[in-house]
Amino acid sequence: MLLAMASETEKAHALLQSFSTASVISSLGLGFFCFVADRLLQFSVIQQNDWLRALSDNTVHGVVGFWSWAIVIGLKKKSDFTEVILAGFLSSVIDVDHFVLAGSLSLQAALTLPRRPFLHCSTVIPLVCLTLKFIMHLFKLKDSWCFLPWMLFISWTSHHVRDGIRHGLWICPFGKTAPLPYWLYVAITASLPHLCSFIMYLTGTRELMATKHGMRIDV
Numbered sequence: 517m518l519l520a521m522a523s524e525t526e527k528a529h530a531l532l533q534s535f536s537t538a539s540v541i542s543s544l545g546l547g548f549f550c551f552v553a554d555r556l557l558q559f560s561v562i563q564q565n566d567w568l569r570a571l572s573d574n575t576v577h578g579v580v581g582f583w584s585w586a587i588v589i590g591l592k593k594k595s596d597f598t599e600v601i602l603a604g605f606l607s608s609v610i611d612v613d614h615f616v617l618a619g620s621l622s623l624q625a626a627l628t629l630p631r632r633p634f635l636h637c638s639t640v641i642p643l644v645c646l647t648l649k650f651i652m653h654l655f656k657l658k659d660s661w662c663f664l665p666w667m668l669f670i671s672w673t674s675h676h677v678r679d680g681i682r683h684g685l686w687i688c689p690f691g692k693t694a695p696l697p698y699w700l701y702v703a704i705t706a707s708l709p710h711l712c713s714f715i716m717y718l719t720g721t722r723e724l725m726a727t728k729h730g731m732r733i734d735v
């Protein structure tokens with residue numbers, strides 16, 4: 517009974533942590549960053565140059581992924597930077613599929629594709645995350661790498677939602693939604709880290725991560 521009470525207290529604590537003042541302020545900052553970055557990308561000096569536009573747009577994807585994961589883990593130690601950089605990388609790297617589908621490094625070819633490239637299908641996100649979780653379970657990697665499916669989820673979802681302002685969400689094989697309203701994109705991006713933290717707590721991933729981070733301190 518005492519144990520059960522302790523675990524309830526821990527759960528309440530973990531829940532409060534996913535909505536801590538610092539994390540809420542950080543996600544409001546993330547929403548503000550999206551707004552400012554998207555305004556800056558409208559400048560004609562960026563819009564008139566295809567490479568500059570593509571690179572700056574991709575950088576914003578990366579920063580959103582980086583920032584989102586920083587909110588999830590709280591960014592307390594230097595070593596946490598490796599994780600947030602990985603999250604930023606995962607968020608940016610999926611645009612490579614434009615070039616894969618084009619079969620060329622030509623930006624012109626990558627921007628004028630007959631259809632959207634495969635990593636931009638939102639159905640791929642739960643499929644890859646669940647497959648990754650299954651593989652980790654199979655190879656007993658779940659303790660040290662337990663965060664990876666969640667990192668992938670948050671990085672790719674934020675990318676898809678941001679692309680969704682222009683193209684809608686592509687839920688293959690069912691088709692695509694209308695372009696997402698701008699406010700919805702900002703709201704989803706700012707609340708995704710909290711939703712992710714909350715689900716991670718419910719599935720016990722946060723406790724595993726806490727153990728891992730604790731071990732890092734011991735070393």
Ligand SMILES: [Zn+2]
Nearest residue numbers: 610611636679
């Ligand atoms: Zn994209």
